[in-house]
């Protein structure tokens with residue numbers, strides 16, 4: 001029996017949905033990429049533990065994805081099992097100023113719910129279209145705040161299916177990076193927020209969102225900032241002074257609004273995007289001496 005047959009024979013709980021040959025382009029904000037051999041929306045911890053054990057037993061490559069807002073998927077797709085968290089894995093519980101949130105929860109959804117609860121600390125997140133899991137892996141942030149700043153601990157699943165709770169320090173949050181990638185899957189985070197006035201928190205959240213959509217492209221398909229900011233500088237500024245705004249390869253173009261965004265304007269392929277990334281890196285290095293490092297994660301490139 002091959003792994004696909006074995007997977008389809010597992011008796012998952014009612015809301016867990018398994019599909020084969022699933023186009024990943026429709027699960028990413030870039031709208032780019034081929035198919036995943038198998039794609040499963042997992043609704044319970046028990047089903048996730050079954051998948052962790054399946055992964056070990058069958059040695060099938062596994063990728064947990066969130067909202068696909070920081071992801072470039074290969075044109076050949078992903079030859080393995082792609083997992084997305086839904087149901088109880090996206091739950092949210094508020095106890096005073098302590099919030100426990102599932103990795104499948106949307107970040108803008110969290111931001112809005114916290115403002116309604118009069119809890120401050122995640123106002124910056126309304127304009128980041130990811131999941132809590134993706135925000136933990138990436139230590140997503142904006143306007144000087146990062147998601148890790150409000151996290152007290154994180155629960156992860158190991159590939160044995162066992163859960164492990166890590167402290168803030170053990171999660172190793174850095175600029176657009178954390179140590180959580182080492183685990184099979186990020187499950188929940190506990191946040192410590194600050195009590196505040198609902199109107200003030202909502203107003204701050206809306207102001208930050210407005211500033212974001214005025215200065216960054218929000219209509220065309222993209223994956224957010226393509227490059228990390230070098231220390232004390234901005235990748236967008238470096239791309240701008242290198243004269244690369246509007247530069248196009250195939251269907252991919254450097255945004256004319258913000259140089260650190262690559263847009264899928266006309267059925268861009270992943271190769272178009274990677275060619276444009278290499279072109280930008282080469283020209284920014286020549287012009288400024290700085291080597292830009294990518295922030296966007298890649299899936300299925302071998």
Ligand SMILES: Cc1cc2nc3c(=O)[nH]c(=O)nc-3n(C[C@H](O)[C@H](O)[C@H](O)COP(=O)(O)OP(=O)(O)OC[C@H]3O[C@@H](n4cnc5c(N)ncnc54)[C@H](O)[C@@H]3O)c2cc1C
Pocket residue numbers: 029063064065066067068069070071085103104127128129130131132133134135136137138139140141142184185186187217218222223224225297
């Ligand atoms: C228009 C736009 C604006 C953006 N603005 C910002 C911004 O201001 N600041 C910022 O930091 N980012 C920004 N981003 C990028 C992106 O939204 C963030 O990086 C976000 O945190 C990614 O979350 P995601 O759920 O989409 O992750 P995905 O893109 O799905 O995945 C990212 C990585 O996390 C891993 N992952 C996701 N969930 C889990 C999990 N539960 N367990 C284990 N691994 C997991 C994936 O395997 C992958 O390696 C923007 C993106 C867009 C499209």
